[in-house]
Amino acid sequence: xxxxxxxxxxxxxxxxxxxxxxxxxxxxxxxxxxxxxxxxxxxxxxxxxxxxxxxxxxxxxxxxxxxxxxxxxxxxxxxxxxxxxxxxxxxxxxxxxxxxxxxxxxxxxxxxxxxxxxxxxxxxxxxxxxxxxxxxxxxxxxxxxxxxxxxxxxxxxxxxxxxxxxxxxxxxxxxxxxxxxxxxxxxxxxxxxxxxxxxxxxxxxxxxxxxxxxxxxxxxxxxxxxxxxxxxxxxxxxxxxxxxxxxxxxxxxxxxxxxxxxxxxxxxxxxxxxxxxxxxxxxxxxxxxxxxxxxxxxxxxxxxxxxxxxxxxxxxxxxxxxxxxxxxxxxxxxxxxxxxxxxxxxxxxxx
Amino acid sequence: xxxxxxxxxxxxxxxxxxxxxxxxxxxxxxxxxxxxxxxxxxxxxxxxxxxxxxxxxxxxxxxxxxxxxxxxxxxxxxxxxxxxxxxxxxxxxxxxxxxxxxxxxxxxxxxxxxxxxxxxxxxxxxxxxxxxxxxxxxxxxxxxxxxxxxxxxxxxxxxxxxxxx
Amino acid sequence: xxxxxxxxxxxxxxxxxxxxxxxxxxxxxxxxxxxxxxxxxxxxxxxxxxxxxxxxxxxxxxxxxxxxxxxxxxxxxxxxxxxxxxxxxxxxxxxxxxxxxxxxxxxxxxxxxxxxxxxxxxxxxxxxxxxxxxxxxxxxxxxxxxxxxxxxxxxxxxxxxxxxxxxxxxxxxxxxxxxxxxxxxxxxxxxxxxxxxxxxxxxxxxxxxxxxxxxxxxxxxxxxxxxxxxxxxxxxxxxxxxxxxxxxxxxxxxxxxxxxxxxxxxxxxxxxxxxxxxxxxxxxxxxxxxxxxxxxxxxxxxxxxxxxxxxxxxxxxxxxxxxxxxxxxxxxxxxxxxxxxxxxxxxxxxxxxxxxxxxxxxxxxxx
Numbered sequence: 001x002x003x004x005x006x007x008x009x010x011x012x013x014x015x016x017x018x019x020x021x022x023x024x025x026x027x028x029x030x031x032x033x034x035x036x037x038x039x040x041x042x043x044x045x046x047x048x049x050x051x052x053x054x055x056x057x058x059x060x061x062x063x064x065x066x067x068x069x070x071x072x073x074x075x076x077x078x079x080x081x082x083x084x085x086x087x088x089x090x091x092x093x094x095x096x097x098x099x100x101x102x103x104x105x106x107x108x109x110x111x112x113x114x115x116x117x118x119x120x121x122x123x124x125x126x127x128x129x130x131x132x133x134x135x136x137x138x139x140x141x142x143x144x145x146x147x148x149x150x151x152x153x154x155x156x157x158x159x160x161x162x163x164x165x166x167x168x169x170x171x172x173x174x175x176x177x178x179x180x181x182x183x184x185x186x187x188x189x190x191x192x193x194x195x196x197x198x199x200x201x202x203x204x205x206x207x208x209x210x211x212x213x214x215x216x217x218x219x220x221x222x223x224x225x226x227x228x229x230x231x232x233x234x235x236x237x238x239x240x241x242x243x244x245x246x247x248x249x250x251x252x253x254x255x256x257x258x259x260x261x262x263x264x265x266x267x268x269x270x271x272x273x274x275x276x277x278x279x280x281x282x283x284x285x286x287x288x289x290x291x292x293x294x295x296x297x298x299x300x301x302x303x304x305x306x307x308x309x310x311x312x313x314x315x316x317x318x319x320x321x322x323x324x325x326x327x328x329x330x331x332x333x334x335x336x337x338x339x340x341x342x343x344x345x346x347x348x349x350x351x
Numbered sequence: 352x353x354x355x356x357x358x359x360x361x362x363x364x365x366x367x368x369x370x371x372x373x374x375x376x377x378x379x380x381x382x383x384x385x386x387x388x389x390x391x392x393x394x395x396x397x398x399x400x401x402x403x404x405x406x407x408x409x410x411x412x413x414x415x416x417x418x419x420x421x422x423x424x425x426x427x428x429x430x431x432x433x434x435x436x437x438x439x440x441x442x443x444x445x446x447x448x449x450x451x452x453x454x455x456x457x458x459x460x461x462x463x464x465x466x467x468x469x470x471x472x473x474x475x476x477x478x479x480x481x482x483x484x485x486x487x488x489x490x491x492x493x494x495x496x497x498x499x500x501x502x503x504x505x506x507x508x509x510x511x512x513x514x515x516x
Numbered sequence: 517x518x519x520x521x522x523x524x525x526x527x528x529x530x531x532x533x534x535x536x537x538x539x540x541x542x543x544x545x546x547x548x549x550x551x552x553x554x555x556x557x558x559x560x561x562x563x564x565x566x567x568x569x570x571x572x573x574x575x576x577x578x579x580x581x582x583x584x585x586x587x588x589x590x591x592x593x594x595x596x597x598x599x600x601x602x603x604x605x606x607x608x609x610x611x612x613x614x615x616x617x618x619x620x621x622x623x624x625x626x627x628x629x630x631x632x633x634x635x636x637x638x639x640x641x642x643x644x645x646x647x648x649x650x651x652x653x654x655x656x657x658x659x660x661x662x663x664x665x666x667x668x669x670x671x672x673x674x675x676x677x678x679x680x681x682x683x684x685x686x687x688x689x690x691x692x693x694x695x696x697x698x699x700x701x702x703x704x705x706x707x708x709x710x711x712x713x714x715x716x717x718x719x720x721x722x723x724x725x726x727x728x729x730x731x732x733x734x735x736x737x738x739x740x741x742x743x744x745x746x747x748x749x750x751x752x753x754x755x756x757x758x759x760x761x762x763x764x765x766x767x768x769x770x771x772x773x774x775x776x777x778x779x780x781x782x783x784x785x786x787x788x789x790x791x792x793x794x795x796x797x798x799x800x801x802x803x804x805x806x807x808x809x810x811x812x813x814x815x816x817x818x819x820x821x822x823x824x825x826x827x828x829x830x831x832x833x834x835x836x837x838x839x840x841x842x843x844x845x846x847x848x849x850x851x852x853x854x855x856x857x858x859x860x861x862x863x864x865x866x867x868x869x870x871x872x873x874x875x876x877x878x879x880x881x882x883x
Contacts, residue, residue: 053378054642055387155523159545159864235636236708244531244634245868315378316371317708318636320865321545356740357758359769359776367707374705377698378639387646399653401660401675418805424572473575473666478674479807487660 002121003027027124028109035108035268040070042267042306049307050314074260082256089151096148097254097261103140104268110134111275112203114285114294122295123203130202131183134276135176138231141269142168145240148262149250160249163321164240167230170328175227177336178220181343182213182280188347206284214281216346219339221281223332228273229312230328233266236316239324274305403474403487406465408507412484415457419476419485428476431464433504462504467493469500520548523864527556531634531868533626534878536852538867545863550856554849558882565842570596571670571807573842577829578664580844581880583626586612586619586655587822588880589668591844594749594820595829596670599812602802607795608672613750614685614788615658615667616820617781621692622651623823624774627875631771632703634872635712640702647695654684670810671799682789689782696782700775713767717858717870720765727854730847731825732777733874736762736769743821755787767873811837824848824875844883848876 004023011019044059044067051058059066084093110130113122127133142164149161186208187199196208214221230237241249251262278284278301285294319327365371389396410433420428463476463485476485490511506514526537535556541549561580565573573596577588590612597604604612629644652662658681659667659674667673703709719729721737734741742759744752760776762769802810812833819828825847834840851874859867 049382050638052382052386054639055381055384055646056642057386057388057390060390155521155542158521159523159542162544235638238636242636242865244636245865247530311375311379314638315375315702316637316706317632317712318865319708320712320863322863323711355745355758356761359760359762359772361764362704362772364710365705365707370705370707374702377702377705381643399657399660401658402656403660418808422569422572422808424568424575471575471664472661473572474660474674475571475807478669479804481805 002123002126003030003119004121004124004126006120024124031109031113031122031124032105035105035271038271039264039267042271043264044070045306046267046310046313049310053311053314077257077260080256082258085152085154085253087153088253089153092147092151094258096144096151097258097265099144099147100141100265101261101268103137103144104265104272107134107137107272108268108275110137110202111272112201112206112279112284114206114298115291116295117292126203127201128204129200131179131200131205134202135179139172141231141265144265145250148254149240152253154253156246156248156252157250160240160242160246160252163242163246164233164250166321166325167233167237167239167328170325171227171230171332174223174328174332174336175231177333177340178223178227179280181217181220181336181340184340184343184347185213185216188350202279206279206286209283209286212281212283212286214283217339217343219335219342221277223336223339224281225277226327226332228277229309230324232269232273232309234270234309234313236312236319237324238318239321242318244318270306270309271302274302274309277305278302398489398491402489402491403477404472405467405488405490405493405511406463406470406476406502406507407486407488407490408463408504409484409486410462410504410508412482413457413462414482414484415459415461416481417461418479418481419463422475422479424473424475425469425471427466427468427470428463429466430461431504432460433462434460463507464504465502465507467495467500467502468497519543525867525871527553531871532878533630533875534881536876536878536881538855538871540864540867542864545865547859547862547864547867550859550867552852552855554852554878554881556882557878559879561883562842562844566839569808569837570600570810570812570839571802573839574668575664575666577844578666579879580846580883581623581822581824581827581848581877582663583877584619584623584823585663585665586615586667587623587820587827589665590616590750591818591820591822591827591829593668593670594818595816595831596810596812598818599814599816599831599833600670600810602671602810603799604672605796605799607676607793608797608799609750610788610792611673611677611797612668613752613755614785614792615655615673616750617785617788618651618654618685620823621778621781622648622655624778625651627774627823628699628703628771630875631713631869631872632709634868635709637703637706637709640699643695643699643702647692647699650688650692654681654688657681657684669798669802670807671802672797674798676797677792682792685785686789689785693779693782696775696778703771710768712865712869713771713873714764715766715768716862716866717767717770717873718765719854719858723854723857727857728850729825729854731821731823731851732770732773733825733851733854735760736773737765738763743819743826747819749818749820751788751791752784754791755784757784767869770873809837811835812839819845822847824851824877824880827880844880846880846883848878848880852876852881 004027007023007026008019011022048058059069062068062072109124110133115121145164146161149157183199186205189196233240251259282301285298287297417430420430474487477487493511520541520543523540523542525540526532527535537553539551540547561576565576574589577592578585580588625644625648629641632640655665656662659665719737721739724734724737738761740759740761745759757780760773762773813835815832817828817830819826827847828845830843831839832841859870
């Protein structure tokens with residue numbers, strides 16, 4: 001029994017239609033709060049973690065251990081004057097951060113969070129095509145970056161946007177092909193050998209993922225991980241920002257809360273990509289007693305991935321744009337093709 | 352003399368991915384070491400013995416020779432008239448008819464006046480002073496508002512907490 | 517038809533260390549032309565030096581290459597002492613040598629860390645700065661100042677070495693050897709670092725000589741020119757060290773030459789500590805009120821090897837207590853001027869990597 005059904009039952013005195021709608025809204029708010037708190041915790045953890053690797057202490061002034069630092073930062077950003085460039089394209093300029101943040105938030109609504117104790121399944125969306133929806137939403141994100149970059153009429157932002165677009169295009173295809181390989185593998189149960197439906201929904205994939213797909217196709221895991229680093233756009237692939245070359249890339253002309261939204265979107269993307277990797281490749285919420293503590297498994301896997309991502313972020317230098325595009329087209333694309341063929345052969349073999 | 356020139360040995364190029372992983376672990380292991388930074392207001396750290404900042408003045412020893420104001424590279428030190436008539440001074444001071452105490456060696460009654468806004472703590476006033484009247488101390492927390500960096504001779508004899516600006 | 521945009525790298529930009537401005541003509545990502553504007557940190561130091569006593573000018577030289585203050589002082593004092601025929605006691609000269617080499621290490625720590633920082637690698641910078649902090653602690657222990665030290669005086673040094681300082685230097689040297697290799701490994705382990713530096717920013721030796729480039733940049737182009745060897749000052753002819761040279765002419769070569777020089781600096785300091793004699797550490801002719809009466813007449817030009825190259829000081833004295841003219845030949849100025857030659861037709865990311873490897877200090881460029 002899922003959380004959605006439970007809320008629906010509690011509110012059944014309101015009539016079927018109203019209670020179902022309210023249940024959806026309530027659960028969306030519940031997940032939004034969870035995601036919002038996660039973002040704040042994530043930025044705090046990132047700052048502490050980076051500080052410790054660099055032998056510093058990190059935030060430690062506001063509240064105990066600096067726990068309230070992010071809240072203070074939020075108020076600072078809200079209180080700041082939003083300085084806008086004069087020759088901006090007003091609508092696009094203001095829309096861009098909103099697109100980024102909404103797309104990130106929406107993507108979280110599609111994740112199969114697994115079961116947690118009494119609440120049951122925490123997933124909001126019970127669609128059969130969440131995989132397609134997810135990558136559809138992910139492809140909205142670059143639109144925000146592009147709008148933000150070109151609407152400000154700044155040369156730094158323009159170059160940053162060009163880089164961001166090149167990055168997104170060259171890594172979209174390997175990413176999608178490696179996801180396709182997952183769909184192929186999950187179309188057939190490797191326990192019974194029989195065909196399975198629901199391979200296009202994330203929850204369906206997780207349900208079939210008794211052995212994590214990362215073990216079956218490690219190449220796909222590698223490609224997907226690299227693509228996700230590129231999509232989330234942190235070092236070594238932070239070409240949209242390139243902070244030592246282009247000041248701050250497409251976010252150069254943003255200040256105040258609008259910049260804050262881009263920043264949160266970046267961390268949201270790190271979190272989301274870790275979720276996706278753990279769902280698609282590392283078994284998601286599967287494990288012993290997963291009908292009771294599945295969410296915990298997913299959460300732990302995701303957090304370990306987040307820590308690995310942060311370690312990559314602070315230790316690797318930025319790759320140059322031409323080498324980066326080369327990596328996408330000349331190495332990852334053929335490798336993802338090989339991975340696809342391998343997935344097909346694997347499915348044929350287990351049948 | 353013939354230069355001993357040595358061509359450097361090129362280090363081995365790292366293996367892709369594995370080299371990066373090694374570097375990551377190399378840096379990541381500092382996660383488990385203690386931070387090396389100190390938190391300033393709580394932990395001021397050790398101040399080395401020769402560390403110098405705030406200038407102090409021994410008015411009894413000052414002979415008003417103006418050497419410190421001459422050598423000051425930024426003209427931070429100016430000489431200022433000050434009738435030294437406080438009680439409690441022991442050396443070089445005699446009782447006058449009016450009952451005041453005076454520094455007899457300083458005939459012109461001029462003492463240095465330091466503007467810390469421009470002082471670069473070069474320590475040359477301390478170096479040149481013939482009677483060691485002007486000296487620098489470990490005192491360094493002397494933050495002030497913009498227009499109150501100038502210390503009169505009287506304030507130069509006081510501790511930092513007593514100087515009210 | 518060529519489309520280009522103009523991009524300002526500087527004066528306020530994360531990757532210009534100090535303040536100077538590159539007006540970059542860009543064709544998409546490719547750099548077509550670089551135009552350097554300097555003068556944002558011009559403090560008129562040479563003119564101010566004419567207005568103050570000989571002893572006072574040390575602090576203005578401290579502030580030229582502010583990350584390598586000891587070598588700046590040394591350069592000025594060499595000129596002044598030659599002008600005045602001032603003798604420096606032997607102990608003071610050895611102390612100066614130790615301090616100059618420590619200062620070189622401290623300055624290189626900034627340079628090497630910043631190479632990583634400009635390539636987007638955040639962590640090594642903090643490790644190199646921690647090492648620099650240790651040297652600055654030794655400087656504070658010896659002189660009382662952290663960065664603008666004002667340690668050397670005409671005819672010697674202001675304060676003598678004591679056991680504590682020598683022990684601290686020994687301690688620093690012994691731990692620094694391992695730490696240096698570790699920090700270099702942090703950078704060199706990553707193949708992206710190699711990609712970004714190998715074969716980028718080629719500086720041909722002929723071009724380097726035309727522009728008057730010196731220091732590690734010239735040595736990375738294959739010419740082993742080092743003042744410490746070619747026209748030795750202090751006791752550099754009595755210690756044993758090598759001049760590293762790279763034939764690669766690129767950013768990586770410059771980085772490796774800088775690292776190798778650090779190893780040589782450690783060797784020099786070790787030998788200096790072993791040879792440090794007892795005796796006076798200052799010349800009494802330049803103490804107390806005699807400080808104001810130091811006079812000099814004639815023209816003098818002396819050079820030292822600072823962290824960025826050949827730093828020369830010209831002084832003309834007219835017999836008065838103040839110099840008639842002071843001029844500094846700054847290596848960073850020349851090294852920076854050659855950047856357009858090195859970066860024609862490269863990508864903008866390579867321009868940034870090249871600027872990082874040149875490591876010009878704005879205070880010295882503008883004086």
